[in-house]
Amino acid sequence: MKKILALILTLVLTFAFASTALAAFPEKEVTIVVPFAAGGNVDLCCRIIADEMTKILGQQVIVDDRPGGGAIIGQTYALGQPADGYTMLALTSSFVTNILSGDTDFGMENATAIGQFCFDPEIVVVGVDSGITTIDEFMAAAKAGALTNSTPGFSTSHHIASLILTETFGLTPFAYMHTDGSAEQVVQLAGGHAQCGMTTYGGAATLIAEGKIIPLAVCNSERHQALPDVPTMAECGYDFVYGAYRGFAVPAGTPEDVVNTLSDALKQAMESEAVIKAFNDSGFPIMYLNAADYQKMLDEDYKNMEAIYYLLDEE
């Protein structure tokens, strides 16, 4: 009897070991580190995707919010984890700006892209009290003198978009009013306390629908699906594409097959009905890029940002 028991035990053990050695990634829960506070746009996107990826990967995918230090805290934490694919970083444009600020211990080379899931194009908006109704009027006014520009905070993507716009078209530098978050920003615009700003659709949707904020042009190669009447910058003769991008990355050195598994899972998730519906309802435009394309895009963004970074450093 004992012998049989022992045999069974050994069998079970060997089987268990063999299965761990052979088991495909993932064999335990995967964590998405969000370097922003719970309830923000990035957090919301990630929670939607995490639910779907849980189904695809067959392992729990959980969201871990680690806000603070302008996202540096969470980014440093995630990239410091073992390069085994069990920790992903929700990577946004702040990753690039943080590296350029010189405050980080990590560089571009420390992250390997998994893929992009969302590209939220910037929209040039004005308050209804500004008296501006078209992008041409806006450009003329912005060249003639400094307009007040409300942003949701210093060095946010909306602020940077405005800086690049100024640089690209030779506008008079805006008089910036940096508020504390996008809720305050859109109220400043709708209430006529600031003249113009850059924003993404989600935060201003209701105020746009009510006509208190006027969208002038979308900084993307195609029109925004929620705003079919608003032209793109290119249509108006201004070649300008910029937006907040969101994707995932893992610490550099993660095995290639693991990267591929995660990348495929992300692709599958972004094609699922549940995610498409949730993203549409929340006003997040889906734009999937695979690992290679996302990496390429990040490197390009780094180059572009490097060129204009001095604007952020100026008084």
Next chain:
Amino acid sequence: MPKKDIGLGVVSVGFGAWILYYTAENIKKKSAFWPNIIGWGIIALGVVILAIGVFNFIKEKKANGGQAEKKAVDKKAELNKYLKVAAVVGLLVVFYFVFQYVSYILATVILMIGTSFILGYRNWKIMIPTALILSVLLYVTFTQVFHVHFPGPFY
């Protein structure tokens, strides 16, 4: 009392001066407006507190000179008091390191038992089970319900 105020006044003036010095050395002019106001404000308040302290000190000395002796007797009890406070702070620092590099549950047990001991609780039969059960309970609740991950390599 006045002695304390004199000390506080001096510390405040020093602190305000440090803010001004740091601001002048490290912060660009346009961002320095607010810190400078704060620095000068603290210095001004420090001077006022110092002046009141000196004024009261002189007054008190004139009134009675024998108070100093009475205080000397209490010194040992006073020292004991501060040692206890320092010990609690020390425990918190121990907690900080243990929970970060070793284990959350261990750190919490040490913190709970240590603090209660310093505060004068001696009923071990209650203290140890309470500490053990509570720390495990906290651990389970925070990790499972609130999805908080503690940094230590062990539970």
Next chain:
Amino acid sequence: MLQNIAAGFAALFTWENILFLVMGTLVGLIIGALPGLTGNMAIALMVPITYTMSATTGLVFLTSIYCSSIFGGSISAILLGIPGTISSFATTLDGYPMAKQGKAGMALGISTISSVFGGLFSAIVLMFLTTVLAEFALKFGPAEYFAVAVLGLSCIASIGGKSITKGLLSGFIGLFFAVIGQDPQRGTKRFVFDIHLLGGVTLVAALIGIFGVISVLKNAEKKSKETGPIPEVDKVWIGWKMCRKLLPTWLRGSIIGTIIGIIPGAGTNVATFLAYDTENKFNRSEPKFGEGNPKGVAAPEAANNGVTGGSMVPLLALGVPGNATSALFLGALLLKGLTTGPVLFTEHADVAYSLFLAFFFANVVMAPLGLFILRYMKKILSIPESLLGGIILAFCMTGVFSISSSSFDVLTCIFFGVLGYAFYKFDIPTAPLIVCLVLGSMAESNLQQALVANNQSYSFLWTHPIALVVLLIALVSFFVPIISKLVKSTRKARHPNTVTAGDLAEDTSDEMDDD
């Protein structure tokens, strides 16, 4: 309108909804009572759970958590003297002294009824005045925000204890800590000694340090025998007579809470400070504020629950979340395919009105549930202080860490505990420090924005009527208590037979010894 309300009723009253209403209230109460854990965190965790629910059930669940977690914060504030969140900070100032005097039951009862009153008031405002008041929110530009921040800061003059200079010193030190981090307008780093300070000092960590850690340090000072008898805990129900007495306080508190709650971003914190300070100034009854006056509990509690409804106004009417919690509501609404703004009231009237009614009934449910649970919660006080000390520290440290999984926050908490102890030794009040730490950067940032909008001219101070009025009120609110204190002390100085200057200094210390 009535038709819509009826439709809302019909949508709301199903067994499922009532079950989640009760469950949400319980969850909120418990989470709110734990230091460091906020309703915000609870709601963020629960949003995914609501994916599978119907829109109404999901919103009912979140609403009940929101309302009761705000109220739950007062439990630890009163029983242990530790405000778990900034919104229950003002409650601590009088609630804890009341508990020390053996009136813990009464304080908890007042906090329950006041919260319910404030919540109901704001629910009614939300139901009938949303669209009107939303326009009001848009009137707030940087000049107005600056004025509101200054008004909030002005209360340091009256909550600073007897010594004006020490109260102000505490406030200035608070302003200093508020400066740490990046300049909100220029990104310049200021006093950033560690990368974790880039975004500023974590408010809740500082708050818990200054109230939680310090309460244990104060206990450590005592000789073990000094742990006095356990204070008697009286009944939780306060009686109709008290209710009548507190009614004006509740009304003022609710109005302040609801109005300030409407202004996006200003939110809960300013509202509780202002409500507390207003009552303090109007108060003629004994004991004084800060020494356990029931009104000192009633006002901030009515105000912080008043904020709950107020913060939903800009969200529902303009799609702009007034604070972090209503941002989560926005997410939940959007995920249900609902849009905010006037469309919500026309196309999804049943959901909109059942949300209003959920706010109403969440508060109604809170009263019996709160009073029932508190009967047991107040038993915490029968745990010996020496044993409780260790438990308090463990809860504080865990709660602080969980805010954003940051060990640095734990260090911040310890640091502020030690700083608070030093304040205590030097007879410096800590309340002004907290107020200034919370409002400092709001004041600075909006002042700079207002200057940008006005070509660096200070003329905005008198060209914006709302800002002007609010600033004038702030001036009065700041200088009146200072002048009255000065008058009192000169009067005392003129009659040296009764009180000497030495006694004056002694006075300050007595008042700090709250135990």
